[in-house]
Amino acid sequence: MENSFINDKKICELLESGKGASKSEIRKIIAKSLGKTRLEPEETAKLLQVEDEELLEEIFKAARTLKQEIYGNRIVFFAPLYIGNKCINNCLYCGFRRSNKAIVRKTLTHEELEEQVKILESKGHKRLILVYGEHPYYDADFIAETMKTVYDTKNGKGEIRRVNINAAPMEVEGYKKLKEAGIGTFQIFQETYHYETYKKLHPEGDMKSDYNYRLYGLDRAMKGGIDDVGIGALFGLYDWKYEVMGLLYHAIHLEETFGVGPHTISFPRIEPAIDTEFYDQTKYKVSDDDFRRIVAILRLSVPYTGMILTARENPEVRKQVIPLGVSQIDAGSRIGIGGYTKDDYIPDKEQFQLGDMRSLDEVIGQMCDLGFLTSFCTACYRSGRTGEEFMCKAKPGEIQNFCEANGIFTFKEYLIDYASEETRKRGEKIISKELDKIEPNRRKIIEEKLKIIEEGKRDVYL
Template identity: 70%
Template sequence: MKDFINDREIHNLLESSKEPDPLEIREIMAKSKEKNRLNPEETAKLLQVNDTDLLEEIYQLAGQVKQSVYGNRIVFFAPLYIGNRCINNCLYCAFRRDNEAVERKTLTMDELEEEVLILENKGQKRLILVYGEHPDYNADFICKTIRKAYDTKTEQGEIRRVNINAAPLEVDEYRKLHDTGIGTFQIFQETYHHQTYSLIHPKGDQKSDYQWRLYGLDRAMEAGIDDLGIGALFGLYDWKFEVMGLLYHTIHLEEKFGVGPHTISIPRIEPAINTPFYNNKKYHVSDEDFKKIIAIIRLSVPYTGLILTARESAKIRKEMIPLGVTQIDAGSRIGIGGYKQSEEGYIPEKEQFHLGDIRSLDEVIAEACELGFVPSFCTAGYRCGRTGEHFMSFAKPGLVHKFCMPNAILTFKEYLLDYASPETIKAGEKLIAENLKEMAVKDQARKEMIVEKLALIEEGKRDVFV
């Protein structure tokens, strides 16, 4: 069977795009500046830019495009690993079934509630639940965990958005998740290169079926889940090829469903316990090339959220976020039961991979304020129906921030009142005041609306949004 990833076509495009004309590159950048999604030929040319001055222009424009579409906000979330049982033997993953160094565990509903309560008491409002690929983690089980996360509340805390990272499902299984109130469903292809995919996903495993995984999000769309997340694990194959694969996946979803991915994730492979595959350095991505990945994806798909996780170090995240990132996790633990263990002063070693940034949520928020980004826990768009095609109608012309910036400020205010340290409160209140002052210049009515809603929050009302 054919699929929409043509390895030869991608390689030919990259080869024919070497040593691009700077004038043509600036014409491509001008197209992206108008928030137009690039085509494969244009992205291939950007990927072949090596001139230092031209790269700096690309980096600066990437930040400007992100600002024009999403505003100066960063959405925060936390991953919550539900279980690490797995029937696959992916060479790069510590959770592969033959890895005896990992203790297999699935959270009970009581343990899941404990983990959610810990996260809520830190101020988290958005979760992504992560599951190994195993028959135990079927649609009914996933639905049960989604309901438990939503039903677990404290006096001030609650989870308002549950996203899912799990194995591809059948259409009728996706429908169950849709009816339970799922947010985004993520499937990472890991690598779009067919031969590499076969090499690292042993034949006979569920995950060895490239096309079953590739079309997993098509089935989600058919089931009514119109918020989708794609991603590649950078370091398995040539990073330029993977960027092109992500773009072709985006184009496929646009052409078939009229809706591109809500998010693109860009993890780099990290060391993991008893997982020697990491030592194969052939395709490791340098920090400088990682900058190119982020900036070029931002220019290629201006409307899509870009996720940078705590796999990366605090230093790298600080450097990369201004290039176009829209979502990050913070205070993360990726062991099964890792949040409770962390509260007890223990950080698990037997996780899926090593985290680079284990700072607390409050520390990362304080740094975001320092960088001038408004931390956001907003989930209003999903509950107001601003998803899928409706969301794209706002995102593509760059109107997302008209809703999302007010909601970022409102949810950040909640965090400052309920959870923040004194230092973060001081920095956060200053940042809110600066943003309101700037907003008043462009839209006084919107600024006054936000001020009124901020007053409601100060009086004790929560979950205030526009």
């Protein structure tokens, strides 16, 4: 961990000293966050040590408030698409590890990839994250080619407008190729920020065993021109409070080095995987109550950063956690290689087990019932509002001026083209409620564009 921005001793000291914070200190920290200002590690450490039920509820309330003030009622939807599960690493917790003989190794052909994309488009998806095992076969050229296939594949009115990538860290030149191919966000999870734990879980000599190479993978992405990057930790590998501190330090490092922090933060919990004993062995599993704390404290710590909650979680957990600061979720997800054709679990081709297997339409229906506006918006990325430009608007909450309208437009498309009759009715009520909140002149502009969508125009955005 030499020359790293993660200081194990410092994190442990801050977490220890954070135990003594008074109620007035905690409330002052909450007030700072509500001012849309990123917290310092000392402040987040104090929030992490709160056990008082009254203060915890104040943290949750503040997280809900920040979500509304910065992102509004919108929830952005996407789907994962696993391209291949070849892997040369032997990470002890992962179903894809090379020693796992129960896994059937498979990489989608060009034709199979087209089929998967068409199925996703037929459901209404507009945003994908492509996921690859860590293997030399999945190099920058291969990834760029699969991105091209996804963008080129159309199905009636369906198209994918935004492709994000979750793949192994690469060199700057590789990232440049992905930038040229039209990448959205490049996502790398550190898995665990705790150095000694990282070493134990990632055997020496593997591609992934170099802690620092992975830690600085997104620095190289930024140098390669990709200004939207996503960070994450796999909760359940080490103490959850430490991992939250690691995520915050990573966000601060990117801000200080490149002038802009991560576009998204992910916080998946470890899940069972075929022939993978680690899930039953780890002593660091995160309870549902602590998971709520993780999400709320991350929202307070980095108020303006997108937060992703995946279908690893079951429907009830998702319902509880989304209001605490989540801005993006996946739905209708299948993570076996070729899984959208089968539309079911494929354990021998999956990295882990999903908790939410509901269809996209079912999840959207629930979001309507909870008062959320579904969005498939990709306008910022095609209008140059990325990286620093995006954050300059996100930090003060101004990004809503674009995202609210564009969310309405993309939801209207979904309701017309793909929704069930019941979801369509619920969705139209949500759009009507959102329009009622908008001042008259702006509402008139939005309603004019909605008429264009009703007449058959697609991909309308501000």
